[in-house]
Amino acid sequence: MTRTILITGCSSGIGRDAALKLSRLGWGVVASARSAADVDRLRGDGLKTVRLDYADEASIAEGFEEALGITGGRLDALFNNGAHALPGPLEDIPSAGLRAQLEANVIGWHDLTRRAIPVMRAQGYGRIVQNSSVLGLVGVKWRGAYVATKFAIEGYSDVLRQELAGSGIHVILIEPGPIATKMRENAIRQFERWVDWESSARAEEYRAGLLEKLYKGSAGKTQHPPAAVTRVLVRALEARRPAARYPVTPNTTAAMALRRLLPARLLDRLLSRA
Structure with a gap:
């Protein structure tokens, strides 16, 4: 029987790479994205797709039901992946901006996860994989x-x-660097929407340099391809007894050790130099 997975945040990067790779491996993938244009593009890649926006409760409900229609009511795995960042000093982040960040990166994940759990309970099995970060x-x-x-997702x-x-x-955490x-x-885009830096005490x-x-980012900073996360995701999905956490990249492994020691x-x- 074909294993099924719903993956969020598939418009690019980690989500798109994971959806394409798992599809090639024989999984029944349902790839979701926030915008209708991205959904159409994913469909053009040969993927089954739904529109799902973590910040829109109605789209979560509709997208999940549509995904179950595609999979025949089964769901072997959910990969909560879609998220965005609002950078800037915390004193410059307005409450509405932080609220929007929490809605998309935490509350929406909770909503979707709560919808998946009853399906998995009825089956007697399932995997909920959370794409966290070294910054978790x-x-x-x-x-x-x-x-x-x-940190909340952790x-x-x-x-x-x-x-x-x-x-x-x-329930499995993946920890990319x-x-x-x-x-x-x-x-x-989030920074320009929410942060009035010219009025900041840190102007x-x-x-x-901020x-x-x-x-432009930090000069010389090594970045790994999305495929590095997908490889670990496949391990987490296929392991008989999956680990609670899977680090991705040496940065995450080092962070885990430093936090402990x-x-x-x-x-x-040390982190202030990053």
């Missing part, structure tokens, strides 16, 4: 809003894993 393990300045959402997933023990449903995606491009810091860091203030000093 350690906090780095100027990325506080995104860090808050990923704790959420740990508790959900405990609560679903014995149900046949596994820097991956070559459109995250920065999307983050710039001179923005001019002196804006350049946002728009170093005092908070020493870790802060």
Whole structure:
């Protein structure tokens, strides 16, 4: 019987790579994206698709029901992947911007996960895979809003894993480091929408380097391809007894070790250089 998976955030990057690879491996993939144009493009790639926007409760409900129609009512796995970042010092992030970030990166994931659990309970099995981040393990300045959402997903997933023990449903965290995606491009749009940097007490810091860091990134920073995440996702889906966490890239492995071994203030000093 063909295994089925619903993947969110498939317009580009990790989600798109995962959808195409799993489809080639014989999975019944339902790929979702926020915009109708991206859904049409994915359909042109030969994928089964639905429109699903984590920030829109109605689209989550409709997209999930449509996905079940495609899979015949079964769902072997859910890969919560779609997310965006709102960069900037936390004191410059308006409450409405943080609320929108939490809605898309946490609340929407919760909504979709709650819809998947009853289906998986009825089957007696399933896998809920959460695409977290190295920034769900350690906090780095100027990325506080995104860090808050990923720390939330870490704790959420740990508790959900405990609560679903014995149900046949596994909850798995994937922890990517820097991956070559459109995250920065999307983050710039969020920054320009929400952050009034010229009125900030840090306006001179923005001019002196923060804006350049946002728009150009850090020089020499190694980024790994989305396929690095997909390889780990396949392992997590196919393992007989999946691990609770799967690090992706040396950055994440190092962050896990540093968080465990170093005092908070020493870790802060190291991360401030990132």
